[in-house]
Amino acid sequence: MAEMPLIDPGKCDGCGLCVGVCHCNALAIVENVVTIDSGTGCDWCTDCEAVCSTGAITCPFEIVVQ
Amino acid sequence: MVAELEFLNSIPYFSGLDPAELEPITRLVLEKTVDRGELVALEGEPATNLYIVASGAVKVFKTSADGKEQILSIVRSGESFNDVAIFDGGPNPASARTMGPVVLYKIAKDDMKAVLRAHPRIALNVIKVLASRVRDLLSLVEDLSFKHVISRVARILAEQVEGETAAGPRLTQQEMAAMAGTAREVVGRSLKILEEEGAIKLDRHRIIITDKGVLQKMMEFG
Numbered sequence: 001m002a003e004m005p006l007i008d009p010g011k012c013d014g015c016g017l018c019v020g021v022c023h024c025n026a027l028a029i030v031e032n033v034v035t036i037d038s039g040t041g042c043d044w045c046t047d048c049e050a051v052c053s054t055g056a057i058t059c060p061f062e063i064v065v066q
Numbered sequence: 067m068v069a070e071l072e073f074l075n076s077i078p079y080f081s082g083l084d085p086a087e088l089e090p091i092t093r094l095v096l097e098k099t100v101d102r103g104e105l106v107a108l109e110g111e112p113a114t115n116l117y118i119v120a121s122g123a124v125k126v127f128k129t130s131a132d133g134k135e136q137i138l139s140i141v142r143s144g145e146s147f148n149d150v151a152i153f154d155g156g157p158n159p160a161s162a163r164t165m166g167p168v169v170l171y172k173i174a175k176d177d178m179k180a181v182l183r184a185h186p187r188i189a190l191n192v193i194k195v196l197a198s199r200v201r202d203l204l205s206l207v208e209d210l211s212f213k214h215v216i217s218r219v220a221r222i223l224a225e226q227v228e229g230e231t232a233a234g235p236r237l238t239q240q241e242m243a244a245m246a247g248t249a250r251e252v253v254g255r256s257l258k259i260l261e262e263e264g265a266i267k268l269d270r271h272r273i274i275i276t277d278k279g280v281l282q283k284m285m286e287f288g
Contacts, residue, residue, distance in 0.1 A: 003271045017123050017142065020166025023102065044270040046239060047165055050140055050250065051123040060236035061273045063226040
């Protein structure tokens with residue numbers, strides 16, 4: 001399964017900005033909380049993290065050596 | 067379509083006004099719906115409107131001669147952009163692109179000037195907004211000028227994999243920004259520069275250190 005951004009539902013205020021900026025259509029607001037459709041791809045553009053003012057959605061990078 | 071009175075009253079520009087004072091202003095504020103990825107202001111072009119974001123998010127950025135982008139701010143609901151060009155009469159100092167579907171409220175430059183003349187309270191609000199903007203931009207200037215952020219970001223990346231044999235820890239751009247004492251936007255650009263220099267490769271959720279020697283050189287850059 002593709003790696004997806006992390007959601008902290010407790011921090012989400014349901015504003016939906018992340019849904020609007022996601023060009024992979026991987027995010028949706030369900031019952032006022034953001035949820036991820038893990039069947040959809042994510043290209044890790046991190047725009048959802050950038051627009052989230054509550055820190056509910058994060059896109060951590062794994063740092064590895066080749 | 068004209069702007070909602072209640073919404074206008076809630077934003078910094080128009081806060082503290084009586085509904086009777088605000089009502090005529092709403093007729094000057096027009097709604098504009100914009101799709102994701104549209105350029106709504108272009109750096110260097112004449113500015114005709116002040117924009118307020120009613121919903122969605124807009125990225126305000128400058129582009130260097132070689133095409134590198136530096137995000138100055140992400141403007142969300144209730145915040146404005148294009149203010150500087152409206153008030154000093156010059157061209158747009160930066161470009162603005164919608165990050166998703168956005169509803170904007172726009173007010174023509176001449177209308178805004180008339181509103182300011184008629185309502186000293188709004189003039190005070192605008193001063194407060196602009197002063198806050200100057201404070202944010204000064205902070206960004208400090209980051210970009212003095213802190214050698216690229217070398218700090220390079221160092222952070224190197225430290226994360228020091229002595230690691232398995233997969234390294236995971237860090238968000240926000241966390242790297244906090245560690246480097248800078249803004250998230252500056253980290254994003256630093257990572258792109260490190261990739262261009264061949265030190266790392268951004269592969270979706272992975273930052274792969276492809277050349278430790280180059281990364282070391284970038285650490286000494288600062």
